[in-house]
Amino acid sequence: MEAKDIISKLNTALKSEVEAILVYTNTHAVCECPHLKLLAIETSFDEMRHAKILSELISDLDGKPALTSPDTRLIYDDDEEQLDHIEDLEEEAVKLYEELIAEIDDEEIVSELKKILADEKAHLKDIDELEEEWAEDDGDDDEEDDDKEEED
Ligand SMILES: [Fe+2]
Numbered sequence: 001m002e003a004k005d006i007i008s009k010l011n012t013a014l015k016s017e018v019e020a021i022l023v024y025t026n027t028h029a030v031c032e033c034p035h036l037k038l039l040a041i042e043t044s045f046d047e048m049r050h051a052k053i054l055s056e057l058i059s060d061l062d063g064k065p066a067l068t069s070p071d072t073r074l075i076y077d078d079d080e081e082q083l084d085h086i087e088d089l090e091e092e093a094v095k096l097y098e099e100l101i102a103e104i105d106d107e108e109i110v111s112e113l114k115k116i117l118a119d120e121k122a123h124l125k126d127i128d129e130l131e132e133e134w135a136e137d138d139g140d141d142d143e144e145d146d147d148k149e150e151e152d
């Protein structure tokens with residue numbers, strides 16, 4: 001694969017990282033659940049590190065990192081919608097890095113991409129855990145409602 005093709009593929013990944021940074025930072029600022037707030041800020045630092053690694057790989061190939069501002073959704077009705085959005089982004093990221101790892105034939109670059117892929121999978125796991133926590137909280141609320149009904 002020619003360097004210009006690798007640069008173009010790494011720039012696609014870089015754009016998705018910039019979008020993730022924006023969405024996570026926004027989520028941290030506007031969401032209500034303190035656990036989602038913490039997840040969002042911590043994950044945003046990982047995405048920033050990914051953007052840095054990709055930018056360096058691109059510039060090592062004499063390419064220009066495409067740090068453009070993405071057109072993405074930043075308005076939500078509630079925390080659930082925000083979590084759904086970041087889950088979609090993470091699923092897309094896992095798919096994208098798996099494709100890049102299969103396509104790019106440069107060992108050093110692939111080894112960096114594999115580390116990033118492992119992080120994205122960990123992000124999805126964190127999201128799953130938070131979803132489970134919310135589902136359990138909902139269960140508790142339902143029990144409280146039942147108790148109230150019994151009292152009445
Ligand atoms: Fe990332």
Ligand SMILES: [Fe+2]
Binds near residue numbers: 020043093123
């Ligand atoms: Fe991620």
